[in-house]
Amino acid sequence: VEVTSRIVFGKQAKDLTTAEQYVMASAVNKPIILLEGSRQLNEVRLDRWRYIVEVRAQQCAEAILTDEAKRKAVLFELVGLASGPPDPRLKPKLVDVLDKYAPKYARRAYANPRIRANVLLPSVRLGLREEMKRSFGFGWRRYVRGITTTIDVGANLAMRQDVLRALKRLEQRWKGQLRPGFTLDPAKLGDETGNQIPNVIIAAANANGEIVRFYESSQVSPYFGSVIARDRQSGKYARIREPRQIASTGKIIAAIGIANQLRDNLGTRYVDARAPARGLETCRRNGNLRIGRRAEVVFACSLSTPLERRAAQVGQRPLQALIDGFGFNMPPAPDPTQATPPSTAAVRGLISGSPRRVHMMAGVVLASLTGRGAAAQHLPTLVREYDFTLPRHAKTYAASLEGGIKPDALIKPAARQMLKALLSAPLCYRDPRGNRHGTLKSLSDWCAKRRNSVRLHIAKTGTSVTTDPNETVDTWVAGGIQFANGAAYSYVVVVGTGDGNRPFARRLHASQLAAPLVRVLLKDLEGRAKRQAVSD
Numbered sequence: 001v002e003v004t005s006r007i008v009f010g011k012q013a014k015d016l017t018t019a020e021q022y023v024m025a026s027a028v029n030k031p032i033i034l035l036e037g038s039r040q041l042n043e044v045r046l047d048r049w050r051y052i053v054e055v056r057a058q059q060c061a062e063a064i065l066t067d068e069a070k071r072k073a074v075l076f077e078l079v080g081l082a083s084g085p086p087d088p089r090l091k092p093k094l095v096d097v098l099d100k101y102a103p104k105y106a107r108r109a110y111a112n113p114r115i116r117a118n119v120l121l122p123s124v125r126l127g128l129r130e131e132m133k134r135s136f137g138f139g140w141r142r143y144v145r146g147i148t149t150t151i152d153v154g155a156n157l158a159m160r161q162d163v164l165r166a167l168k169r170l171e172q173r174w175k176g177q178l179r180p181g182f183t184l185d186p187a188k189l190g191d192e193t194g195n196q197i198p199n200v201i202i203a204a205a206n207a208n209g210e211i212v213r214f215y216e217s218s219q220v221s222p223y224f225g226s227v228i229a230r231d232r233q234s235g236k237y238a239r240i241r242e243p244r245q246i247a248s249t250g251k252i253i254a255a256i257g258i259a260n261q262l263r264d265n266l267g268t269r270y271v272d273a274r275a276p277a278r279g280l281e282t283c284r285r286n287g288n289l290r291i292g293r294r295a296e297v298v299f300a301c302s303l304s305t306p307l308e309r310r311a312a313q314v315g316q317r318p319l320q321a322l323i324d325g326f327g328f329n330m331p332p333a334p335d336p337t338q339a340t341p342p343s344t345a346a347v348r349g350l351i352s353g354s355p356r357r358v359h360m361m362a363g364v365v366l367a368s369l370t371g372r373g374a375a376a377q378h379l380p381t382l383v384r385e386y387d388f389t390l391p392r393h394a395k396t397y398a399a400s401l402e403g404g405i406k407p408d409a410l411i412k413p414a415a416r417q418m419l420k421a422l423l424s425a426p427l428c429y430r431d432p433r434g435n436r437h438g439t440l441k442s443l444s445d446w447c448a449k450r451r452n453s454v455r456l457h458i459a460k461t462g463t464s465v466t467t468d469p470n471e472t473v474d475t476w477v478a479g480g481i482q483f484a485n486g487a488a489y490s491y492v493v494v495v496g497t498g499d500g501n502r503p504f505a506r507r508l509h510a511s512q513l514a515a516p517l518v519r520v521l522l523k524d525l526e527g528r529a530k531r532q533a534v535s536d
Helices: 002-008 018-026 039-064 068-081 092-101 106-111 113-120 124-136 153-177 247-260 295-301 304-314 316-326 342-347 355-369 392-400 413-428 441-446 510-531
Strands: 144-149 199-206 211-216 269-275 289-294 383-388 454-465 471-483 488-496
Touching: 002 018, 018 039, 018 068, 039 068, 092 106, 092 113, 092 153, 106 113, 124 144, 124 211, 124 383, 124 392, 153 199, 153 211, 153 510, 199 355, 199 510, 211 510, 247 295, 247 304, 247 316, 247 342, 247 355, 247 413, 247 454, 247 471, 269 295, 269 304, 289 295, 295 304, 295 413, 304 316, 304 342, 316 342, 316 355, 355 413, 355 454, 355 471, 355 488, 383 392, 413 441, 413 454, 441 454, 441 510, 454 510, 471 510, 488 510
Parallel strands: none
Antiparallel strands: 144 383, 199 211, 199 488, 269 289, 454 471, 471 488
């Protein structure tokens, strides 16, 4: 009723006049045809409308209204409506978005909310479905009849176009290193080559955890978790069954553990048993010397060997508590005696979790560093508000939510400055000669020290591989940014299959695949921040 009211009469159902209410009631058994078509369809369309308005609705007025003046007023209004069904009505902003981004489907989308959702929210609608399955299972329609999403459809479509162009450029540059059967360009899907695309996941959330930008290339919305981790009977997601390894984004946990000890600074030396003879202040690795390397270099270059040793000194209990606190899974082990130590699992990214959970970890760190350490952080969401079928379902939904994470419970307030420095290094680090180094040196212009519009920016890359270190499974970037006006966003970008037995490329890393997509996202968020008023 609400949707039809807005499309046919351009107003909310509560604002319908009595005559319009009678038209709506009469249309239940004779649905209104809004769009013109063939001569025969137009005859049916007009005949049906006149029957609804001149026969059924007038019968309602004659039978129900006892006040003579009101009955006459309603009948007079119905006479005015009888000339023909109105054009579909949408908010002007939606009309502009459809005309700009989907002119081919715009006319049909005006009148059909299902087509409109497919056009305006091509991947978001799939994400919304998966998020509702998470809370309610396959039977989510029994609980939910409508939602208000967090997405600005026009802005999200604009970003989507930029992402598609970036993916095309990445395909052209790296196609020689993609495994047969894979492409990075969605435009090549379904052609005669039978190519498939790895998961491309881009999500950014504001300080409240509301997802404001969202793109996925997959139809199963892996942002919310792997299909294998969903219960086949209920459809609900079982976090403990998530197999996707988070790669070196797990070093964020190591950074928190080290910073919480309040012992280190950027110049602290971590022993590297594979240090090179020259270039200790660069990202060179795989040497054979045992030399200390500065903490800033280790985190900028994501050097696992020295960091693994330092993380072990933090202690296994504190790091296990952080892994559990963020909700990640330890790698499986045949028996407890062969279990991977938490320090190793975190540093080497052997722990597993969904992109959504990695996104939340970035959001928790960002909240801590922007003075919101006491506010509980929840998993990012595409839903701002639910319209439940029954009031009691609101309680069911509230019970389904996992407990939030208070950043101060995991990150000591006194550790924030060190944590900020360690996680800014991949973007900001330069050697004594001023040369850029780090896994995100291609985004060094987004370092807070070098961009006036940015107050804070932290990020960590990760590349997941098979037993062959050159076979790429997943490339990650997770981070958070706060702009000069206070607007803050956490984000995650993933390109990969999520399957350790199914690499999609050879010798491609996060700096080559995920970082260019992060640039697209950051540019878009910078524009959004300029338009957003931040109350706090």
